[in-house]
Amino acid sequence: MAMKVDMSALETNFSIPCLDDGDGMHLSADSPDVPSMVLPTCADFDGFQAATKDMVKNKRGTTTLAFIFDKGVIVAADSRASMGGYISSQTVRKIIEINPYMLGTMAGGAADCQFWHRNLGNKCRLHELSNKRRISIAGASKLLANILYSYRGMGLSIGTMIAGFDEKGPGLYYVDSEGARLVGNRFSVGSGSLYAYGILDEGYRFNMSVEEAAELARRAIYGATFRDAASGGCVSVYHVGPDGWKKLSGDDVGELHYHYYPVQKTPVEQEMTDAPSTSA
């Protein structure tokens, strides 16, 4: 008994599959070309997925944030990946460069995010080649959201933000594996997001310079790494402007701590002096 991925949500009643009649217009109700994946032939699919998740202990990623301000979009993330309680890497790239003017962030399952962002990058490129213009951020996030919706309930874990700059200006969308796609100005995703929101919401203003905005993002991610055990490593901050994205900074969180809280020399009450040496 093989299981088929449930595409019923994507079937529409008003598009007719028609052949190319010369003007290159295709209307098709075909499912998006998602890869066909092998599914286990067992009676209890969900139980099996739950069991494999515990056994395999996939890498997960954890604090990311992005916000729109008057000069574009700032995107920031930490770089820690954990497998259960073990830190499997402190150098994970959680900000994925989909193309020169669009970034995606990774939170949730590392493999899920890496694979689907790469897949999204391919689809964006194909769109550019077919339509001779770049895809909009709204369009790219919709492509991803539709694919994730078709895998809804199967155990994918993706909490991502698609940030970029297109003809309509800066764009920021939150897309997750439950099928949500939200447009907004300010998002933070991951286990450390609550801590990051505290700092981000307090310091946010729409009119900021790029340096101020980057410092706010850096401070917010640092705060999350300070309090959340599953976040740490390096803080990477990117800025997306009309000319595309640019990496602004990458700082080790351990060093950043002493930058924000320099060591205070404590007054010593009693100096210890060496014992006078007795000459024998």
Added chain:
Amino acid sequence: MARFDPYENNGGTCVAVAGADYCVVAADTRLSVGYSILSRDHSKIAQLADKCVLASSGFQGDIKALQKNLAAKELIYEHNHNKKMSCPAMAQLLSNTLYYKRFFPYYAFNVLGGLDSEGKGCVFTYDAVGSYERTGYSAQGTGSTLMMPVLDNQLKSPSPLLLPARDAVTPLSESEAVDLVKDVFASATERDIYTGDRLEIVVINSSGTHREYIELRKD
């Protein structure tokens, strides 16, 4: 009521260390099930291309299937492109191959080592469903949590995510790296029941691939 339980952990540990112009890939040769040792002489290392070696620990049945799968895909690539796959290309192929079984994973914890197209050592480390990252060194398997802290202590370099970038080349020479790997396996063998018997070390450098075997504790 019979539960669907297709997996088994055969234990063992794999390590890879990359240097300026070499790469060391090593794995023990013990195959176990539960508290039994089934073989003291089972290789976990597969040569996928002339400058690309895969070491995997986990369920050896899935690992055998994965190695065959990759070897076949590499051969198709050679036929289509008239050249052997480079290590970074194989790294992405492995990631995709693992992810295509996202809902019925290969129970394999992989480390891919080799030389990139510039001749520099590269190591790619994976989780079971294909998330991967290029690093300077990595350990996977039952003894990995014992080995990684030692490797971090000896080999940790500034993160590639730092800006401004800092130089991150492992300064060790090839023989120093091989000695470090031997030491690290000797230590893990002391404290991990699934690691031991014999250590297989493969060194890849510009002159080719060289294999060496060291005895480890058999208890």
